[in-house]
Amino acid sequence: MPVIKINNLSKSYGEIHAVRNVSLEVAKGSIFGFLGPNGAGKTTTINILCTLLKPTSGTASIAGYDCNTESSGVRNHIGIVFQDTTLDKDLTAYENLLFHAYLYSVKRKDRKKKIEDSLEFVGLYERRHDLVKKFSGGMKRRLEVARGLIHDPEVLFLDEPTLGLDPQSRSNLWEFITKLPEKQGVTVFMTTHYMEEAEVCDQIAIIDRGSIIAQGTPNELKKSIGGDIIYIKTSDNEKAASDIEKLLNLKPTIKNGEIYVTVERGDTCLPELIRTLGESVLSVRLQRPTLNDVFLQLTGKQIRDVEISAGATLKENVRSHRRKFGRD
Numbered sequence: 001m002p003v004i005k006i007n008n009l010s011k012s013y014g015e016i017h018a019v020r021n022v023s024l025e026v027a028k029g030s031i032f033g034f035l036g037p038n039g040a041g042k043t044t045t046i047n048i049l050c051t052l053l054k055p056t057s058g059t060a061s062i063a064g065y066d067c068n069t070e071s072s073g074v075r076n077h078i079g080i081v082f083q084d085t086t087l088d089k090d091l092t093a094y095e096n097l098l099f100h101a102y103l104y105s106v107k108r109k110d111r112k113k114k115i116e117d118s119l120e121f122v123g124l125y126e127r128r129h130d131l132v133k134k135f136s137g138g139m140k141r142r143l144e145v146a147r148g149l150i151h152d153p154e155v156l157f158l159d160e161p162t163l164g165l166d167p168q169s170r171s172n173l174w175e176f177i178t179k180l181p182e183k184q185g186v187t188v189f190m191t192t193h194y195m196e197e198a199e200v201c202d203q204i205a206i207i208d209r210g211s212i213i214a215q216g217t218p219n220e221l222k223k224s225i226g227g228d229i230i231y232i233k234t235s236d237n238e239k240a241a242s243d244i245e246k247l248l249n250l251k252p253t254i255k256n257g258e259i260y261v262t263v264e265r266g267d268t269c270l271p272e273l274i275r276t277l278g279e280s281v282l283s284v285r286l287q288r289p290t291l292n293d294v295f296l297q298l299t300g301k302q303i304r305d306v307e308i309s310a311g312a313t314l315k316e317n318v319r320s321h322r323r324k325f326g327r328d
């Protein structure tokens with residue numbers, strides 16, 4: 001069941017087309033990653049979904065409420081952690097959340113427990129009476145996540161939740177984020193610049209210059225750019241390559257004293273290869289594409305010169321990129 005539905009959404013500022021014909025659906029209880037370079041249109045899309053901005057055209061709905069015409073319905077069902085911190089530094093952690101609970105009309109009898117539970121969830125309960133100005137960047141971000149959860153939203157928007165944090169605080173914050181669907185029953189819609197973070201997402205959409213250029217699970221996206229590569233060195237590469245081709249029906253290539261072969265699943269193919277080649281194997285290594293490779297192929301500098309068609313599939317876009325740069 002999709003909890004977020006976006007249909008042909010566009011937003012222009014005069015000549016600037018910040019968002020162009022974006023359509024996507026986000027399943028309830030999932031973590032959805034919205035990735036894209038600076039200025040791609042991520043925050044603009046989030047602002048439209050959160051009813052802070054009107055689209056130029058197209059529609060969007062959250063939990064069945066139209067983002068354009070039913071803003072209070074939408075606002076009651078979402079929480080948001082903005083790209084820039086919006087905490088009151090002169091209040092304590094508890095007071096920040098209390099203020100938010102007032103704004104969202106959380107019932108008086110529920111307030112204390114909800115605030116304490118949220119603080120517990122992000123590991124800040126012990127620090128609840130400290131002023132926010134004494135918090136580290138990571139603690140502030142965690143507090144903002146807690147604040148976004150006070151009114152039991154169905155969807156939590158996280159715009160660059162880990163930007164500017166050190167690796168330890170990032171992984172710490174991620175621990176909480178990944179638990180959100182299961183523990184709090186929340187659907188997470190997040191943007192990030194860190195590709196390795198996007199690995200935890202159930203679904204990913206890559207946006208560039210306002211258009212969605214790829215969508216899928218992290219594995220689907222990685223597979224689409226070519227699969228795993230196995231590199232093997234043997235005592236007789238010519239014979240080994242011919243055996244691989246004949247016996248395993250693969251297409252090996254010899255380069256720089258190594259055989260390399262592209263396969264769909266490196267982890268299952270590798271033992272088979274070693275069994276086939278026996279004792280002639282001197283070394284093996286497996287290279288798997290990362291989300292970073294996907295992102296660079298699609299939004300990297302070289303691809304700027306290629307006409308990317310928003311309607312084309314990821315494979316078609318990658319193919320056109322490869323044709324252009326003679327890699328096919």
Ligand SMILES: Nc1ncnc2c1ncn2[C@@H]1O[C@H](COP(=O)(O)OP(=O)(O)OP(=O)(O)O)[C@@H](O)[C@H]1O
Nearest residue numbers: 013016018036037038039040041042043044045083
């Ligand atoms: N109020 C505005 N007026 C004019 N142009 C705007 C406005 N807000 C955003 N834009 C433009 O819209 C485009 C998309 O901006 P947006 O903030 O959505 O990008 P983003 O993907 O969130 O980028 P970042 O990763 O840097 O946060 C940019 O070209 C930006 O300059």
Ligand SMILES: [Mg+2]
Nearest residue numbers: 042043044083
């Ligand atoms: Mg942004």
